Amino acid sequence: MENLLLPFKNPNVMDLKFGTRLYDEGVTEAKKERMIYNATSTTSFKTGLKICGVHITDKSDKSLKKIGKKYGRALKEENLANGILRFLLNYTDECYKNVTTPETYEEDLDQTVFDKKPSKYTLGFIQEVLNQTYKLKEAVMQSPIRIYGSSLCLIYETINVEEELKKYERANQEDNDEKYQYPFTYHLIDFAHANFVDPSLGEDPSFITGINRLISILENFIYENSEH
Secondary structure, eight states, rough: HHHTTOOOOOOOEEEEEEEOOOOTTOOHHHHHHHHHHHHTTTTHHHHHHHEEEEEEEEETTTTTTEEEEHHHHOTTTTTHHHHHHHHOOOOOOTOOOOOOOOOOGGGGGGGGGGTTTHHHHHHHHHHHHHHHHHHHHHHHTSOOOOOOOOOEEEEOOOOOHHHHHHHHHHTTTOOOOOOOOEEEEEEEETTTTTEOOOOOSSSSSSHHHHHHHHHHHHHHHHHHSSSS
């Protein structure tokens, strides 16, 4: 994690666990039962996704806000998308204003952030995250593996929105060949329980369920907030 944070001055981090199944072959029966409970009692089992933790840099004073595991454990299938989108929208807006302790729940936070139509710049950021997710899916589909307990570590810099918008607009001018780079990284972490399998077994249903749900959340949000 420390190496992943090196490029960032004031990072914002989300740990998003993939998979409907969280245990590997060969675990004890007790651990298997515990992991099944962890999946079925959270969003993991139905969606293949669970928010394990969020760290936010306060935009005003650059202090660190930690949101603990209870936040993700308390999310339900119906508000999981809000938990993920809140983190992404926080890139340009302040979406965690009323966080005072790590013991924070989605229902405690300002829900009006989802009523505001995101800018083209913000949608572009979410599109870049979606593009990385497409690449991850393609890589996993082409690999005969089973991955249990792995997470997406998504990190973005705390930006000065006005300054970044100027860079974005300059990069999008017709006479400029340089593409604007959103200051974020997208990494799959925790491979302790990844195993190669016979290619004839096909894709990893547990892992792919989570990737497909994330793709659906991002695609739907972009479509709903784009001009048609």
